[in-house]
Amino acid sequence: MKFSDLIVSLGELVIRTGSQDCDLHGAAAITAATPSSISFVMGAKYRTALEQTNAAAVILPDRPELVAIAEALGLCWLTATNPRLAFARTIAQFYTPFRPAPGIDRHATIDPDTTLGDHVSIAPGVTIYHNVTLGDRVCLLPNVTIYPGVTIGTGTTVHAGVTLYQDTQIGDYCTIHAGAQIGADGFGFVQTATGWEKMPQSGYVKLGDFVEVGANSTIDRPAVGVTSIGLGTKIDNLVQVGHGCTIGDHCLLCGQVGLAGGVTVGDFSVLAGQTGVVDGVSIAAGSIVAGRSVVRQDIKAGQWAGDPLVPLPQWLKLAAKLKRLARS
Template sequence: MTGKQITLGQLVDLLSAELHGDPDFVVTDAGTIRECKSDWITFASDEKHFRKFEDSEAQVAIVSCAMPESAKMTIRVEDPVASFAQTVRLFRKMMKPRTKGIHPSAIVSATAQLGSEITIAAGVIIGDHVSIGDGSCVLENTVLMDGSEIGRQVIIFPNVTIYDNTRIGNRCILHAGCKLGSYGFGYSSVDGRHLLSDQLGYVEIEDEVEIGANSCIDRGTFGSTLIGEGTKIDNLVQIGHNCQIGKHNLICAQVGIAGSAATGDYVVIGGQAGIADHVEISAKTMIGAQSGAISDLQQANYFGTPARQITKAMKEFAALRKLPKMIKQLRQIEKQLEAISETAESSQQDAA
């Protein structure tokens, strides 16, 4: 429990909503149906969740105006998700806005160019010729190496490492522990030894990109590894050197994209999928979780390894489920054929 309380009457006034229930009922917290207690409030955004609410311990929910009447209390709104988010904020302590300025323990190069209204938290290290745009926030123990460029209103969470010459656009969010600009996995085999190839490129992140915790993006060999505008990258994603990721992609957790691969705009890649090197993925393609793309993919929905169009993949999986029964039937047929063959041979011998 948060220690905060609000009556349904007060909440309805804040949400400009319609109440079906007791305005004096006191709410002490907000949560999903699965975790909701009798004095909490929850939400139901569709009929499936509305039925779960009806069967749950919760006594009150924020629901769509289109939902049927309930024996329980409801707050009816046009957008239950947005209204519930507004409600949760009444009970959850959000991250406090950081005090503007530079913490005394931060190490900032004299050649760095710092914009106005920025925050540099404790333990941050800013190298030579780094530039940071207005309103950006760099949190604890982050390292910005020489020549990196940070745009306006960027939020960088703790323990991020940004290698030299990395370029980050405006309004990006970099979550804790992500690494941008590390060396690509490129080696030349000479005289039985693996020698690191040239790592002279950089990473470029366009505007409004979000990169999840502990994700890694390698620098290009000579040019850029590019992440297009508006792309959202989940936690624990690896993007190899020279990759060119399009605009507004959604890349889920634990995806691995090998070097020099490219995606068009609005591509969606499910969790733990793998993209082989130099593969090109067309715009608006969707790749299912744990799929493996080993060759270029045209716009469609794909699943499986190697990735193939999902309708074909589902038919193949359905056929595989029948395989044990088919093998059993095949063995029975073989036995029947053997019996027929033996009978025929015996008849021929008798006739002789």
């Protein structure tokens, strides 16, 4: 595409632009760019990378010293209020994730008691049991299995090998990545004289709209009630969400995070990679928990780290002290 057309597509994100135009065939990292690609830099620390780039065009923060470099190099450039967001939308101009055409493959098995929206795409090996409702433009990749009573909202994509257990509710415009298992039994057993007796897990899982679930993550159904994931929340790969958790809107659960049962996570919270949360704990809205932490008690909004969990600045000091102790 023409750089000038890209500027138009980015709309209000653009602050200023240079006078050059050029043809672009892709987006790339600043250090890996080719003469037909566009890249971006976030701030002054990428100055050297900018000076050495092979890119044809760059998206910059609105800083004169970076603009001057781009001008000197004869690059196409624009400055943006949020260069990272502008770059995200630029990538979208060049890349379309794979999505099979609408239609139902003859190797799919669909119960007659299924409600199908318009333009759904159902791939080979998909099995849909009774009393399932798929919204318009739902896309099911190969070998997705849908147990009875499931509903999937408009425009949602479910990648290969996902299982949705009975009564799972998926909102609109969600993406469920390959191998995620949603609605399997929560881990509930009662100790008896002869061993562990199963607590039947009769509840269900509900995902809001615009939720993304990473590859091979698991979200369990509870004994009673619902495990719920709020609007716009994003879950990375290999994350475990236990039975009866309530995750708010617009949260991030990063890779390998594990939530035991009955955890509450408030809106706009971020749990970084490998963090664990003990059962029944409540995390206030707006909390940010550093990677590999353990949340064993309720926490207020703030930045937290470690095990024992402390405010992040304290954790940094503690880590420094432990390093000294290790050397002494």
